[in-house]
Amino acid sequence: MSYGNQFTAHTQLRLSPFFERTSKLNESQEWRRWGGYLSATKYDLVHDNEYFAIRTKAALLDITPLQKYILEGPEAQHCLDRLVTRNIGICKVGQVMYTPWCDEAGKQIDDGTVQRLGDQKFRITSAEPNLEWILQNASGMDVNVVDDSETTAALALQGPNSRAILNTIDSDSLDSLKFFWMMEARLNDIPVAISRTGYTGDLGYEIWMDPKDALAVWDLLMEKGKPYGITPTGLHALDMVRIEAGLILLDVDYVSARHAIIESRKSSPYELGLGWTVKMKKKDFIGKKALELEQARGPEWEFVGIEIEWNELEDHFRKVGLPPGLPSLAWRISTPIYKNNEQVGYATSGTWSPILKRYIALAHVKSEYAGLGTQLDFELKVEHFRKLTPIKVVESPFFNPERKRSCPL
C-alpha cells in the first residue's frame, strides 16, 4: 500500500504477547480496552471483512485478556460445584462447560467456561477478575487456586475453515473433537490445548498456550491459514457475531452482582436466559436456595432475542426521505421497549446482521412479554426524533449453523 505510515507509541495499558504482531497488522490503529489490555477493534480500515471471515472463512482473534484461573486439588471439583450453577461432577476430563455463577441471592456474578484439564484440575475463564470470589469460597477446602490470566495466552480461530486450518498443522486430526470438548495438541511441536469453543456461534476453536510460544503459534496459523482466508479479527466484528449467536456480554447485557451497587441492576440466570444452566439436582451451590424460590414463582424478567420489523422501519425513514438507517456496528446503548406506550423492557445490545439481513437485538423484557412472537415497540431515533417501531420476540440464537456442533464423519 502506498501510505505505509510508521509510528511508535507508548502505553500504560497491558500488551498481550501477540501484540508484536497485532500492532503491525492493525491498519486502522483502532484499539479498545479489554480487561486492561490494548485490544484491536478492527485490523482493516472497515470491519466488514472480518465479520465475513468469521462467517465464511476463518478469523483469528487474540483473546488473551480473558481472565483465567486454575483450580487444582482433591476438592477442586467440589469447590467449582459449589461456585457455579452447572454440574461439574459430570464434566469429564477433556470436556468444557459453559456456566454462570451467582451470589447467594442467586444473582449472576459472571459467566465463562470450565475446562476439566484433569481429574483434579480445572481452568475457569471469566470476563472480569474473580480471584477474590473464588478464593473466598475455596476457604477451608483442599484446593489450590492460581491466577492463570497472564500465564496462559489464548487465540480464537473461528469460522467454517477453522478446522481445516488446524488439521493442516496439528499432528492429530480435529475431526472427532466434539463441541465443548478439548484436546492437547502439538502445533509444529509447540504444545497447546485446543478447545472447540468460542464466542461466535460458529464452528471454531480456542487455542491455549504458554505466552512464550504465542508469536510462533500466531505465525504458524497465519501462514497455514492463508489459503483458507484466515483474517486477523477485532472486537467490532466479534460483537456482531456474538449477538447473532445470542451470547450475553458482562457489563453490556448485565451487571455483575458483585459490582451492581443497586438491587435492580442485578439479574439471575433465569433472567438472562440461562435457566438451562441451573442444575437444581445438584446438592448445593451458591445461590441455590434463592434460585429455587425464583424458579418456583417464575422470574420477573426474561432475556430474549428481538427483531425490528423491516417494513415499518423502512417506512419511518421513507417519511423523512431517507433510506432505512441501520447501525454499521453493534450498539450497546440501552434502548427502551414498550407495550401500549408503557415501558416493559430494554434492549442492551443490537446489530444489523449482514448475513441474515435482519436487524436484531438482545433485550430484557418483563416475563409476560417474553413469549415468542410477542409484538412490542422499540424506540428508534429518526433524524433526531424519537419514534416507536414494532418489534417481535423471536428465537435466539438468531444464527445457529449446523457446522457449529457437527463433526465430519
Added chain:
Amino acid sequence: MSAIKSYDAIVIGGGHNGLTTAAYLARAGKKVLVLERRYVLGGAAVTEEVFPGFKFSVCSYVVSLLKPTIIRELMLPKFGLELLPLESTFTPLDHDYLLRTSDHDQTRREIYRHSPKDAEAYDRFGPLMGQIGMAVRPILETIAPNVIRPSLSDLSATKRLFDHFKALNDEQFEYLTKLMTMSSADFLDEWFEFEPLKATMSASGIIGTFMGPRSPGSAYIMLHHYVGDIDGAFRAWGFQRGGTGAVSMAIARSAKHFGAEIITEAPVEKVIVENGRAVGVALVNGDEYKAEKVISGLDPKLSFLKMVDESDLPSDFVTDIKNFRIRGSSGKVNLALDRLPNFTSLPGDGPHLRGAISISPSYDHLEKAYDDAKYGNFSQEPYIDIILPSVLDPEMAPPGKHIMSCFVQYAPYDIKGGWDDQKREAFGDAVVNTIARFAPNIKDIILHRQVLTPADLESTFGLTEGNIFHGELTLQQLFVMRPAVKWANYKTPITNYYQCGSGTHPGGGITGSPGEMAAKKILRDW
C-alpha cells in the same frame, strides 16, 4: 468613638464558613457585616505570599468537600472558583512505590502488582464508599435536631432520617455502622492485604485527629474525607487555582456581590449581650456595631468562653463547652523549592508529582508517629501528606521554582514543655528528614521553609489548640452533640447569637456546610 453603625447581622470571623453565612444572608436581602481579625480573609482557607514570589495555601491545601449546592447558589465559579483535579496518590516506599491514578485499568494493574486480591477488592471498595457517602449525606445536610426539646420540624427531620436509614439495604447499613465505630485499620483489614495501600487509605482517618489508624473512631474520619465531591466524581480531591484562599475570596466576592460589607483587621473583643440577647459587638479597638443577630464563625471555645461571659450562659452548657475536645494534632510545613523533588523509587517528573504524595508506608509508621504524640512529643517520623501546587498551577511560584505543601501528623498542641522556636525547627527538620528518606534531594533544593505548629495555628489563625476542625470529630462530638447537645442547631443559649463555624454540624474541612446551614437556620428563625 465613632457613631454606632447598625446591621441586620454581623458575622464574626472571615473564615470561609463565616463568609458563606454572610453571603447567604446578604443574598436573602439582609444587611450584613463581616469582621475579620487578620489582614486577609479565609481563616484556615487562605493563600499568602509567604516568601517573595512563592504563594502558599498556608493551612488547608486541597478541596473536595465543598458542597456543590453552595457553589451553585453563591455562583462561585463566576467569582473565581476553579478546581483542578489531583491526578494521583503516590505512596513512595523504600524500594518500591504504590501509585494510584484516576484511570481504572492503570490503578488496577498497579495494585495487582502488589496484590491481585486487593486489585479486585479496590474495584468494589470505591463504589461501596460512594454508596455509604450517599447514605450519610442526608445526616450531613440536616440541621441537627434539638433532642432535649425537639420542635415539630426537629421531629419531622428525625423521622425523615429514620426512614432514610430504614431504606438502606443490609449491606449498606452494616458498613455504615462499621464506619461509624471501627478503626480505619480494622475496617480496611477486612478488605485489603497490601499494607502500603491500607496505610495510605487509613491516613485519611487520622487527618486532623488525635488518633492512630488503629484507634476506633478513625474509620469515621476516613468516611468524612470520602464524602468529597468534585463534579460528582467521588473522592476526587482538587486543587484550587491560586490556592485555597481563592475559594474564600470567591465566597467573599459573592457576599459582596449580594451587598455584604467586609472589614479586615477588625478583631472582635466581645459580643454585646443585654438581658440575655445579643445586640451587637465591640471591637478590640473600641468600635461598636449594632445588629439584630450576631453570628460567630469562630470555634466553640472562642465563641462561648471568650466572646461572651460565662455568666450569660447556663452552667451545664458551659460545662459541655469546657468538655468539648479540641486537641490539635497537626502541623504544616510549607517549602519553597528550587526544583522538583526526586523520589528514589520513581525518579523524575511524572503523574506521581501531580497528585497527593503520601508518606505512609505502613500502619506501623503511622502508629509510631501517633505514639510519639500520645506522650507529648511531635512525631520523629511523621505521616506527611504532600502536594506540589506549583506543578498544577505554575503561578504559585516563580518560573521554574516550586512549592511543596506538607501536612503533618502528629504535632500535639500539648507538647512536653510547650512549643518554642527550637522545637518548631526540630519539628521542621523531622519532616524534611522523613521526606528525604524517599526523596534524598529534598535537602538541597529547599530555598525557604515555613513551619506551623499547633501553637502557631492557634496564635496566627485563631484555631484553639490548633485544631484544624474547630473540635475533634469523635462520635460523641457529631451531629446533635456538636458542639453541645441542645445547641447543635446553630443557635446558642443567648437569643440572637448564632454560630456557623466548623465546630458546628457537620464539622471541619472546606465544606461551607456549617456556614450554609447556619444561614438557612437563621433565615428560618428570622
Added chain:
Amino acid sequence: MEHYDIIVVGGGVNSLITAAVLGQSGKKVLLVEAQEQVGGLASTTEFAAGYKCNLVNDVVKWVDPRVMKILDLGSYGLELTSPDIVRIALDINGQHILFHRNADQTATSISTHSKQDAKAWKGFTEYINNLTKFLEKLYELTPPKLPDIGLKEALSLRSMLSPVIKQGTRGLVNFMRVAPMMMPELMDEWFESELLRGALSTAGIHHITQGPFSAATGLNLLHQHVYAKGVFHNVHLVKGGTGNLAGALRKSAQSSGVKIRTNAKVKSIDVANYICSGVTLTKGESLATEKVVSGLDPRNTFINLIGAVKLNPRFHTQIRNLKFRGSAARVHFALNSLPEINGVAKHNMGTVFSVAPSISYLEKAYDASKYGQISENPYVEFTLPSVINPGFAPYGKHVLSATVQYAPYHLRGQSWTKGLKDQLKNNVVRVLENYIPNFSTLIEAAVVLSPVDLEEKLGLTEGNLNHGEMTLDQFFFMRPTMSSAQYKSPIENLYLCGPGTHPGGGLHGTNGFNAAHEILKRQRR
C-alpha cells in the same frame, strides 16, 4: 439412643443457664462439654500440687438478677459475698487508693492524692450509675434486626424508655456521649490524680484488646458496672471459688432434667442445606435433635464446627471479619507464704489489686501489643484467692492469680514459646516486686496461660475471653453479626447463647438467659 429436643454445645456459664431455663420449660435438654467439668471460663482447677486457682475469673462483676431468681441459685449452693473493699489501686509510695462499697470512704482514700478528686468522687459514681441503667435495660433485650425494623421491634425496645423517663433525654445523651469515649476523655472531665485516672481506666480496658486511648473504652467501663448500684469497681466473690458458680448452675440445670455429658467434645454441628440436624462427637457418635444451641464463640461454631463451605458467602465474610485478638494472659503463682504488700493490712487482702499508676502506663502497655510484642511493663490485676477461700492452698501457703495485659495472641517475629511465657512471668514478677519486695522468693510454682493456651484449653478463638472483642462495632445489634444478633443463627434450628452474643462477655449469664427466652418465644409462635 435417647432423643433430646435440644442439645446445648459447651458447658460454660451461659450454656448452663440456657440449658437450665429450657429444661425448666419442659424441654428435654442435653448439654455436652468437652472438658471433664463444666464451667469453662468459670472453672476452678488445681494448677500445682495442693494449689487451686480460678482459671480465668477470680471475681464476678455482676450476675443477671433474672438468672439468680429463676434458677434459684442460692438453694443450689451459690454463695456470693460482697467485700467492703472492692479494689485496691496500688501506689508506688504505698498511698494506695482503697475503693470501698461506701463512696464517702473511697473519697477519703482518694483525698490523699487529690482533694478535688475526692470531692468529685460521689458525683462521678452517681453519674456512672445512671448511665449503667441504660445498659441494664438494653441488656435484657434481644437486639432488633436492623435496618428493617418494624413497629413490633420498635415496641420491643420500649423498656429503654424507663431510664429516659427517669433521667430525661439528657441522661440518654450522656450515655451516648460516654459510651464512645476513650478513657482520657472521660477522666479529663472528672479527675486529675494520675493514680486515680489510671485505676479507673482499668475498668475500660478490662479483658479487652484495646488500650485506654481507644474510643469506646467508655462502653466497656460501663459494661463492668451494670447492676453495680453505684459501687465503682464492684465485685462479688464466690464462696469456694468461681467454679462454684458453674457448680450451682449445673445442679440447677440437672434438677430441671437437663442431662449433662462431660468429656464429650463436639466434632461437628451437622448442617445440610442451611438446616441444622444435630451434632457429632469426636468419638464418632451422632446425636440428632430438633435444635442446637451453641455456647461456643461464633468463629468456633461456624467455621470450625460447621465449616465455611456450608455458609453463605456473605455470612462467612461476616464471621471471618469478627475480631477476636485475645490480649490477656493469666499467671497463677503458688506461694510459700502470704505475701506482704507494702502498706496493705492483712485483713484487707481479700480483694482485687491493680497496678496501673497512670493512663499512659496502661497505654504504653498496650502500645507493645500493637507491634506484636508483650508489654514490658504490663497492666497487672491480681487477687489472692487463697485469702478469699482458704481451701485454695495448703495451710499457710497461698495463691496469687494475676490477669496480665497486654499479651497479644498475634505476635510478630516470635511465638508463644515457653521462653516467652517465662518472660511474661518475669515481667509480672518485676512489676509486682515494686509493691511486694520479696515476691520472687515466695514463688514455689507458677503457671502462665497465654492467649494460645486459653484457645487450646478452653476453645476460645484467639484466646479472647469475651468470645469476640467488646468494641462498638461488635455491640448490640452487631453482636456477633447483624444477621445473627437475635441469638438465632442464619442456619435453621441453630441458636447461639455464648458471650459472642449480646451483651458480651462476663460471668453474668445474660446471654444464656436471653437466648433461652428467644428460643422459647420462637417456639410459641
